[in-house]
Amino acid sequence: MGAVAEPGQGITVEELALATRNRGMPLEGLHYEVTPVGMHYLLAHFDIPAIDPAAWRLRIDGDVARPSQLDLAAIRARPAHTLRVTLECAGNGRARLEPRPLSQPWLVEAIGTADWTGARLADVLSEAGVKSRAVEVVFTGADRGIQDDIEHDYQRSLPLADAMREEMLLAYEMNGRPLEPQHGFPLRLIVPGWYGMTSVKWLTRIEAVSQPFTGFQQAEAYRYQQAEDDAGEPVSRIRVRALMIPPGIPDFFTRRRFLAAGRVVLTGRAWCGSAPVARVEVGVGGRWAEARLGEPGGSWAWRGWSFEWDARPGEHTLACRATDAAGNAQPTSQPWNLQGMGNNLVQEIAVTVR
Amino acid sequence: MGAVAEPGQGITVEELALATRNRGMPLEGLHYEVTPVGMHYLLAHFDIPAIDPAAWRLRIDGDVARPSQLDLAAIRARPAHTLRVTLECAGNGRARLEPRPLSQPWLVEAIGTADWTGARLADVLSEAGVKSRAVEVVFTGADRGIQDDIEHDYQRSLPLADAMREEMLLAYEMNGRPLEPQHGFPLRLIVPGWYGMTSVKWLTRIEAVSQPFTGFQQAEAYRYQQAEDDAGEPVSRIRVRALMIPPGIPDFFTRRRFLAAGRVVLTGRAWCGSAPVARVEVGVGGRWAEARLGEPGGSWAWRGWSFEWDARPGEHTLACRATDAAGNAQPTSQPWNLQGMGNNLVQEIAVTVR
Numbered sequence: 001m002g003a004v005a006e007p008g009q010g011i012t013v014e015e016l017a018l019a020t021r022n023r024g025m026p027l028e029g030l031h032y033e034v035t036p037v038g039m040h041y042l043l044a045h046f047d048i049p050a051i052d053p054a055a056w057r058l059r060i061d062g063d064v065a066r067p068s069q070l071d072l073a074a075i076r077a078r079p080a081h082t083l084r085v086t087l088e089c090a091g092n093g094r095a096r097l098e099p100r101p102l103s104q105p106w107l108v109e110a111i112g113t114a115d116w117t118g119a120r121l122a123d124v125l126s127e128a129g130v131k132s133r134a135v136e137v138v139f140t141g142a143d144r145g146i147q148d149d150i151e152h153d154y155q156r157s158l159p160l161a162d163a164m165r166e167e168m169l170l171a172y173e174m175n176g177r178p179l180e181p182q183h184g185f186p187l188r189l190i191v192p193g194w195y196g197m198t199s200v201k202w203l204t205r206i207e208a209v210s211q212p213f214t215g216f217q218q219a220e221a222y223r224y225q226q227a228e229d230d231a232g233e234p235v236s237r238i239r240v241r242a243l244m245i246p247p248g249i250p251d252f253f254t255r256r257r258f259l260a261a262g263r264v265v266l267t268g269r270a271w272c273g274s275a276p277v278a279r280v281e282v283g284v285g286g287r288w289a290e291a292r293l294g295e296p297g298g299s300w301a302w303r304g305w306s307f308e309w310d311a312r313p314g315e316h317t318l319a320c321r322a323t324d325a326a327g328n329a330q331p332t333s334q335p336w337n338l339q340g341m342g343n344n345l346v347q348e349i350a351v352t353v354r
Numbered sequence: 355m356g357a358v359a360e361p362g363q364g365i366t367v368e369e370l371a372l373a374t375r376n377r378g379m380p381l382e383g384l385h386y387e388v389t390p391v392g393m394h395y396l397l398a399h400f401d402i403p404a405i406d407p408a409a410w411r412l413r414i415d416g417d418v419a420r421p422s423q424l425d426l427a428a429i430r431a432r433p434a435h436t437l438r439v440t441l442e443c444a445g446n447g448r449a450r451l452e453p454r455p456l457s458q459p460w461l462v463e464a465i466g467t468a469d470w471t472g473a474r475l476a477d478v479l480s481e482a483g484v485k486s487r488a489v490e491v492v493f494t495g496a497d498r499g500i501q502d503d504i505e506h507d508y509q510r511s512l513p514l515a516d517a518m519r520e521e522m523l524l525a526y527e528m529n530g531r532p533l534e535p536q537h538g539f540p541l542r543l544i545v546p547g548w549y550g551m552t553s554v555k556w557l558t559r560i561e562a563v564s565q566p567f568t569g570f571q572q573a574e575a576y577r578y579q580q581a582e583d584d585a586g587e588p589v590s591r592i593r594v595r596a597l598m599i600p601p602g603i604p605d606f607f608t609r610r611r612f613l614a615a616g617r618v619v620l621t622g623r624a625w626c627g628s629a630p631v632a633r634v635e636v637g638v639g640g641r642w643a644e645a646r647l648g649e650p651g652g653s654w655a656w657r658g659w660s661f662e663w664d665a666r667p668g669e670h671t672l673a674c675r676a677t678d679a680a681g682n683a684q685p686t687s688q689p690w691n692l693q694g695m696g697n698n699l700v701q702e703i704a705v706t707v708r
Contacts, residue, residue, distance in 0.1 A: 010364015016373060016449060017609050020463050023377035026536070031404045036534040038392035039402075045606050048393075050385045095370060103607065109374050147606040180390040182380070252399050252501040253457065255371050 001148060001220055002228045002338045004099040011095070015105040024109025030245045030269050033113065033297065033304070034084065037175055040112030041196075042182055043089050043104060045154055045217075046145030049202050053186045058170075062138070062207035065129030072186050075170060078119040083167060083192060084301040086113040086271045090195035090222055090235045094340030101340035108243060108347055113269075113301050116190045118171035122164045124206070130160065134208035137163040138215075139189050142202035150216050156200050157213035158191065167192045167300065170203065192300035193237050193273035195342070197222050225338045232337075238273030239344040240330060242280045242305065242322035246349050257351045261313050266291075270322035271302035282307040283319035283346070291320070311353045321346045355502060355574050356582045356692045358453040365449070369459040378463025384599045384623050387467065387651065387658070388438065391529055394466030395550075396536055397443050397458060399508055399571075400499030403556050407540045412524075416492070416561035419483030426540050429524060432473040437521060437546060438655040440467040440625045444549035444576055444589045448694030455694035462597060462701055467623075467655050470544045472525035476518045478560070484514065488562035491517040492569075493543050496556035504570050510552050511567035512545065521546045521654065524557070546654035547591050547627035549696070551576050579692045586691075592627030593698040594684060596634045596659065596676035600703050611705045615667050620645075624676035625656035634659040637673035637700070645674065665707045675700045 005012070011019075022043045029039045053072050061067040089110035094101055096108075125137065141154040162168070169190040172179060179185040184201030191198040197217065213219075218234070225232030245267055248259030270277045270293075280291040294304030305320075323329040334345045359366070365373075376397045383393045407426050415421040443464035448455055450462075479491065495508040516522070523544040526533060533539040538555030545552040551571065567573075572588070579586030599621055602613030624631045624647075634645040648658030659674075677683040688699045 010366060011370050012364060013449075014608055016365050016370075016459055017461060018607070019370060019373040020378040020459075020461050021380045021609075024374040026375045026398070026402055028401045028404070029535075032535070036536065038394070038396070038534045039536050040392070042392070044380070046604055047382045047600075048380055050382070095367075105370055105374075107371060107374050145603045145606055146612060151603070151612075180392045181383075181386070182390065182393050246401075249499045249505070250400055252499055253372070254368055255375075258500060258505075 003102040005102055007099060011105055012102065015102065018104045022104055024106065025112050027109060027243060028245055030243060030267070034115055034175060035112040037177070037180055037183070040114055040183070041087070041089060041110045043110065043196065044143065044182065044201070045147070046143040048182050049142040050181060051142060051186060051202060056186055058187060058203055059205040060124065060128045061205070063131040063134040063210050064208050065131060066127070068128060072172065075119050075187060076172060078123060080117055081120055081169060082115055082117040083169060083190070084113060084115050084298050085190055085192045086111065086300065086302045087196045087199060088238050088241070090197055090341050093343030093345055096345065097336055097340050097343065101338060103340065111243070114174045115176065116169055116171040117173035117176070118169040118190065120166060121168035121170055121189070122166060124170060125163060130208045133210040134160055135211070136160060136209050136213050138207045138209055138213045139200040139203060140205040140207070141200045142204050147216060148220065152216050154200065154217060155213070155215045156198050156217055157209070158198065195235055195238055197235070221339070222341065223339060224341055227338060235341045238271065239342050240270070240272035240277065240322045240324040240328050241344040242268055242270035242320040242330065243347050244268035244318065244320045244349060248351060257349060259311055259351055259353050261311055261353050264309050264311050266307045266309050266318065267304065268320055269302040269304050272322065272324040275324040275326040277303050277322050278325040279323040280305040281321050282309070283321070284309060285316055313353050316351045316353060318349045318351055319346045357456040359456055361453060365459055366456065369456065372458045376458055378460065379466050381463060381597060382599055384597060384621070388469055388529060389466040391531070391534055391537070394468055394537070395441070395443060395464045397464065397550065398497065398536065398555070399501070400497040402536050403496040404535060405496060405540060405556060410540055412541060412557055413559040414478065414482045415559070416563050417485040417488040418562050419485060420481070422482060426526065429473050429541060430526060432477060434471055435474055435523060436469055436471040437523060437544070438467060438469050438652050439544055439546045440465065440654065440656045441550045441553060442592050442595070444551055444695045447697030447699060450699065451690055451694050451697065455692060457694065465597070468528045469530065470523055470525040471527035471530070472523040472544065474520060475522035475524055475543070476520060478524060479517060484562045487564040488514055489565070490514060490563050490567055492561045492563055492567045493554040493557060494559040494561070495554045496558050501570060502574065506570050508554065508571060509567070509569045510554050510571055511563070512552065549589055549592055551589070575693070576695065577693060578695055581692060589695045592625065593696050594624070594626035594631065594676045594678040594682050595698045596622055596624035596674040596684065597701050598622035598672065598674045598703060602705060611703060613665055613705055613707050615665050615707050618663050618665050620661045620663050620672065621658065622674055623656035623658050626676065626678040629678040629680040631657050631676050632679040633677040635675050636661040637675070638663060639670055667707050670705045670707060672703045672705055673700045
């Protein structure tokens with residue numbers, strides 16, 4: 001991990017290839033409390049596997065009393081739970097950093113909220129009988145590839161106590177329909193509150209282990225590091241963030257916004273994985289004022305906000321920032337990190353009022 | 355129209371912003387004869403409008419005997435027709451050109467095939483009674499913005515004879531479900547065989563006109579031009595193209611492919627908007643051989659192909675090229691054009707066999 005762009009270097013063709021494969025949620029998608037399936041952000045490390053659901057099995061093994069293999073019908077036969085969950089990629093905002101870490105070049109659109117339906121992970125683990133020596137649960141996806149010269153299946157772990165939380169789902173539906181292939185068909189893990197890398201797609205195996213997992217995507221990737229030789233801290237819960245629907249109409253190429261003078265209601269949504277959103281402020285030309293919060297969206301989903309702005313002719317910079325109930329606010333400048341993780345710098349939108 | 359990147363200039367932040375808003379179909383999506391909704395390519399010039407279907411109306415006017423306004427129920431009450439249609443963005447391949455036209459920086463993924471259901475445009479036009487002086491039909495979308503300093507609603511026209519063809523649909527369903535917002539909810543035009551710019555999304559108005567339409571997206575954009583002062587030819591039907599699913603597994607960042615030695619079946623799909631696909635060839639290290647064509651996908655959809663390759667250890671470049679029934683073959687080098695339109699240069703995939 002750890003290559004960065006040269007100062008002033010344009011986006012590389014490798015970054016572009018990632019940006020055209022993966023996809024953000026266009027910010028006008030903040031209009032929808034539940035993101036339409038095809039607008040939800042998507043990051044797949046390797047290829048999207050094409051899985052035959054009839055042949056697919058989920059293996060549950062490792063430090064469990066009763067190892068098993070479940071087919072999709074067996075998972076669907078369990079009590080179904082539906083949660084509205086906001087997911088965000090841990091690398092969101094990476095392409096705004098200077099120097100720019102070389103990876104998927106997200107600006108701010110790596111977000112989305114869906115209604116995920118599935119079985120409770122805790123139920124499945126309890127049935128398997130996790131042994132007392134187990135400390136973590138490792139989740140393996142069907143996607144395989146190479147990163148930093150290491151060939152591996154995509155794998156992530158959770159501490160056992162986190163895995164047993166009631167909000168962890170083995171999800172087979174998104175917005176009331178079977179998962180589409182790119183979102184993890186036939187089954188994916190959903191870890192509410194955590195950045196998206198933890199919600200392993202195309203699940204094939206759940207393994208209880210008695211030693212902390214040290215696979216590539218856990219021990220090398222997804223760390224808050226300052227340098228290559230810094231082990232860093234693991235990335236986990238989603239940091240507080242607000243985003244705004246860019247008002248007015250865009251220029252096709254520059255995406256600059258143009259707006260008629262007069263009163264305009266600015267709207268957006270805010271979320272945080274570790275505490276409720278307590279406050280959203282809107283900045284106009286660097287002066288901040290309180291936005292009005294909408295109804296809470298449940299424990300794991302974003303919350304709407306709005307702000308009335310009397311738009312006067314001229315050039316303006318709009319911004320928004322959220323603060324969570326623990327007092328964490330989005331930064332207006334932010335310490336850089338090598339992998340470009342957990343960036344929640346405030347969004348800024350340049351607007352011409354005419 | 356017509357800005358191009360400096361020689362060797364990296365992708366600009368404006369191009370990146372377009373690439374993260376719009377989305378290609380990851381090439382492993384070629385596995386599916388019908389592309390899942392959320393994998394289908396998407397290009398929206400301006401913002402994706404949020405339309406209230408209860409308030410929405412389609413205005414039909416201009417040179418017609420019986421102008422009208424139809425609601426969604428009235429359109430759904432007409433006989434429904436479903437067509438399987440491959441759509442491709444006219445700018446697909448643009449980012450591979452040198453110098454690179456500055457616009458949405460597609461590599462090769464701006465494709466997708468869906469089952470579109472709707473009313474026949476010809477039925478609606480016949481009911482309206484198009485007057486004999488009408489020469490074209492203009493389609494207006496609800497999306498508005500600025501391009502090259504010109505503020506406009508997105509609009510495109512079709513010659514009347516094309517508009518009356520039986521395959522033209524006013525579509526309200528994609529793959530059997532109501533359109534998602536980004537694909538044109540509640541109603542879009544589907545013009546099988548033509549590049550995607552003609553399939554106007556978020557339709558609000560259909561107008562018969564007695565003079566050729568000269569709006570920005572018709573007279574300025576979507577032209578095969580060599581220079582700014584060259585009026586050029588209009589872009590219309592999709593040129594013949596084949597694409598291959600990259601075999602093996604990828605490196606996360608470079609997307610280079612790695613494959614075990616042995617026999618491998620290479621697969622992909624091919625399509626053309628003006629004639630059936632007659633032939634697909636696969637090139638290995640510059641030597642071309644015939645691929646096997648699958649069943650035709652209907653008049654307007656892509657056709658599968660496959661090729662058995664005995665992969666020997668080493669570095670290889672794989673390619674594929676299609677030829678249509680009129681004898682048009684994909685070029686291995688291609689004349690450049692200013693807007694980067696209609697590029698169907700053969701795809702090349704670098705593969706390491708181990």
